[in-house]
Amino acid sequence: MKVATSFSLRRQLRVWLLVPQLVLWLMGGVLAFRVALTYAEKAIDQSLTQSVRSLARQVKPLGSGLLVDFPRAAQDILEQDPKDRVSYMVSSPPGSFLLGNGKLPPPPAQLVIGDNEPLLYDLVMDGKPMRVASIELGFGDGLTPQRLRVQVAKSLAVQQGIARELVRDVLFPLLLLGAVLSFLVYAGIRRGLAPLQRLEAQLAHRTAASLSPIELTEAPREVHSLANALNQLLTTLRRSLSQEKRFLNDAAHQLRTPLAGLISQTEMALQETEPQAVKQRLEKVHTGALRSAHLVHQLLSLARTEAEIALHPVDAASLAREVAREWTPRAVAAGIDLGYEGEDTLTVPGDKLLLREALSNLIDNALRYAGRGAAVTLRTRAQDGHCLLEVEDNGPGLSAPDLERVFERFWRASELPGGCGLGLAIVAEIAQRHGGNATATAVPGQGLRVRLSLPLAR
Numbered sequence: 001m002k003v004a005t006s007f008s009l010r011r012q013l014r015v016w017l018l019v020p021q022l023v024l025w026l027m028g029g030v031l032a033f034r035v036a037l038t039y040a041e042k043a044i045d046q047s048l049t050q051s052v053r054s055l056a057r058q059v060k061p062l063g064s065g066l067l068v069d070f071p072r073a074a075q076d077i078l079e080q081d082p083k084d085r086v087s088y089m090v091s092s093p094p095g096s097f098l099l100g101n102g103k104l105p106p107p108p109a110q111l112v113i114g115d116n117e118p119l120l121y122d123l124v125m126d127g128k129p130m131r132v133a134s135i136e137l138g139f140g141d142g143l144t145p146q147r148l149r150v151q152v153a154k155s156l157a158v159q160q161g162i163a164r165e166l167v168r169d170v171l172f173p174l175l176l177l178g179a180v181l182s183f184l185v186y187a188g189i190r191r192g193l194a195p196l197q198r199l200e201a202q203l204a205h206r207t208a209a210s211l212s213p214i215e216l217t218e219a220p221r222e223v224h225s226l227a228n229a230l231n232q233l234l235t236t237l238r239r240s241l242s243q244e245k246r247f248l249n250d251a252a253h254q255l256r257t258p259l260a261g262l263i264s265q266t267e268m269a270l271q272e273t274e275p276q277a278v279k280q281r282l283e284k285v286h287t288g289a290l291r292s293a294h295l296v297h298q299l300l301s302l303a304r305t306e307a308e309i310a311l312h313p314v315d316a317a318s319l320a321r322e323v324a325r326e327w328t329p330r331a332v333a334a335g336i337d338l339g340y341e342g343e344d345t346l347t348v349p350g351d352k353l354l355l356r357e358a359l360s361n362l363i364d365n366a367l368r369y370a371g372r373g374a375a376v377t378l379r380t381r382a383q384d385g386h387c388l389l390e391v392e393d394n395g396p397g398l399s400a401p402d403l404e405r406v407f408e409r410f411w412r413a414s415e416l417p418g419g420c421g422l423g424l425a426i427v428a429e430i431a432q433r434h435g436g437n438a439t440a441t442a443v444p445g446q447g448l449r450v451r452l453s454l455p456l457a458r
Contacts, residue, residue: 009196013189018182025178029171036166040159041131048133049118051086052152056135059090059148085152087130094136094149104151107134122156129156190360198226211238309433311349313457316387317342317380319352323359324378327367335372338363344381346387347457350434358430361423362391362450370395370447386436387454394447400439406440406450427452 060067089100097103107121119134132153139146204215213231269281324340331338348355359378366376370393379390398406405411407428424440427450431438436454443449 010189010193013181013193014186017185017189021178021181021185025174029167030176032170032174033167036162036164036170036360037159040162042156042163044131044156044159048120048131048152048154052118052133052135052150055088055090055152056137056148056150059137059150067147089151090148091151092148093147094147100151102153104132104153106149107132123153125153131156131159162219195430199230203230211235211241227454244259265342309351309354311351311434312349312351314355315345315390316348316355316454317344317346317352319355320359320380320389322376323356323363327363331363331367331376336367337375338367338378339375340378342378343382346380346382348434348454349392349457350415350454354430354433358427358452359389359391362389362452363425365423365450366391366393366395366448369393382456385456387456389451389452390455392443392447392449393447394443395437397442397446397448400442403440403442407438424450 087100087102087104089102089104090098091100092098095106105123105125107119108123111119111121116135116137121134123130130153132151134149134151137148137150139148140205199214211234212232214227265281265285269278269285272278272281299401320342321340324338328338363376363378364416370376374393374395376393379388379392381388381390407423407424409422424438428438431452431454434454436452438450438452440448440450
């Protein structure tokens, strides 16, 4: 498994929690500035509208002329702030300077100007942005109508200053809040990942000799789930190591005696001078080698049954018929009647190779101990949602105490040569791995019945 270490979980959490926060803070600052500008602009527009209306009321038609009643006090109010000086101009006809403290350009041509309605627009004078309110009025008699334009302009510098002050007053608390929130996020990430560090520390001290479960009493639920998954993995690993150790111990123990016998027979064969005696020794060596090979095969089968297996649909009835046909020649050679009875099809979830091994061990055990002239029957049938695979013989059978030990490893009820006491133990292990069980019962009258019960496929 390839592990990427360049971008840790801690760094990812910091990036995904702090960077969006910074982006949102910047967006909030820009939005706050725009809102502040909008409100400042509304305040200026309201002030300009009021000023231009007031100034227009001070210019009154008088016959064919105009009466300008513009007191000095009102002019001082308009010009009292040097930083925010208000420019005004009265022109009649529009554009022809009549009165004011500065000459203002006319409104843009694309704007529609209505009578007695203020028009607001932006312009640049002397390199400075300005906001202008303009209103046009009509006066004079019907024969000589005339028009009057009143304009009031105000610099946008004060508006921008007000906006900056508002942004400063808003963003500083936001910046302080962002700093506090960032610290809390950083501390939360560190505290949240602390159980993972403790989990790492516990795993770092695990060895092959010490695979005890991990204990995390104070941790979030997700870490508990991870710890439980690791505990299951440790349990599986511990069981695998235990099975491997047991296999090695069994192999060493069971192969020691046959190998010692082979060495002894070969040494004595080397000392013999008569061909017939050498032949007898070699026959014993051959028998011992066959028994050792059978033992190794059984040990490997036992190790295979203890490994993890994948279950697939298997036709147990068809497999049983196939195994019975394979063992028929040996049954004929041993003088035993081997037959099959049962269903045509029975599907179980299983491993075909292991099920074949289990049936072969059952038939081999029956043929080995039933005796010449006996009858061995392989049956398949369904009962209560289970598939029953039975091998029954009418041989000498077993006593009640022996039936209780028949599935123990390396236990043998007979001293007949060839067996090693693992066949039925392998059958029981295979049944357990398939979610079933194996049982041995005495046949009424005489004989033995070994039954393998497996769940049927749903």
